[in-house]
């Protein structure tokens with residue numbers, strides 16, 4: 001396990017992890033896991049799955065009985081040849097759709113739930129429109145605790161129910177609520193206070209951020225070649241923070257590529273704030289209402305107030321940017337996946353279809369090439385962050401290509 005402290009980015013307070021924190025106990029500020037040194041050997045080949053990365057992670061398979069709690073292996077990475085040719089860039093993809101519940105949010109599962117267990121938390125309340133909730137629910141069911149109370153908008157009911165086979169009802173309770181994501185988040189806060197339970201914390205939950213760091217570690221330590229861009233779809237933006245932190249924790253901060261965070265035009269608060277050059281997210285950047293769209297299921301966070309200022313600083317360091325794309329561009333990009341045999345095979349062999357979120361990010365790459373901020377021959381990594389869940393896409397959008 002990495003030797004680490006929890007450090008407050010606001011007041012500088014450093015302490016050992018002696019409880020479950022989602023904010024600094026001294027000033028309420030933003031807590032980060034600070035490694036005391038760069039590990040000499042970041043991979044421990046005696047272990048499988050995520051446990052081999054323990055020298056850079058806050059868990060210890062040498063001292064703790066945890067290796068049976070996760071079993072997925074590194075996800076595939078490959079050059080998308082057809083799309084690379086089409087766009088005149090080198091487009092590299094990392095396919096997270098093969099994860100147990102179909103999205104990269106499974107990387108948040110073990111680390112988040114394990115933190116709760118070692119800190120003695122018994123009941124946790126979280127909001128989820130589907131993917132994070134399913135991932136944490138799967139991990140709580142494997143680890144057998146703590147109890148999760150997941151507040152889900154009614155509109156995501158079918159998506160959640162599709163994963164029921166992995167979920168143990170003794171440890172996971174879904175509470176369906178009629179309302180937008182933001183109304184559900186408010187409801188989750190009231191529910192938490194009423195029952196005296198622990199709130200999950202979203203972006204401020206460092207365990208979730210450390211979990212997603214595994215994506216970056218896997219990429220850096222296995223691909224080993226420099227890239228120009230890292231591109232992902234953005235809701236709260238945990239992934240941008242975590243990708244950068246993977247470089248930082250490996251002592252490779254200066255090698256972190258430019259990053260492109262892509263949002264859907266109907267809900268693009270980060271893009272609005274970034275284009276205005278604002279260091280913080282203000283009311284004028286927040287969409288007043290999120291217009292319903294068949295192309296936007298997950299990326300609907302209207303007020304990422306806590307994450308935006310931190311992401312803005314990271315983007316400034318790496319020369320990154322936020323961009324938005326229209327429904328039409330998401331539709332066209334979704335179809336692009338099936339120009340690659342890899343994704344046709346994924347469908348025919350395993351029934352896996354690409355989700356709207358990676359299509360949103362791919363649309364951002366197409367836009368970048370057209371607008372010229374992604375330059376010819378640049379090496380671009382796309383995070384293919386999730387598969388389509390039930391009801392996410394309509395077959396008629398893609399059936400002619402399969």
Ligand SMILES: Cc1ncc(COP(=O)(O)O)c(C=O)c1O
Pocket residue numbers: 103104105131132233234235236237238239240298355357358385386387
């Ligand atoms: C499939 C998928 N991709 C991307 C994201 C965005 O991740 P974040 O904004 O937390 O980095 C999410 C968030 O839930 C997701 O489920």
Ligand SMILES: [Zn+2]
Pocket residue numbers: 008009010011012013024025026027028029030
């Ligand atoms: Zn502090």
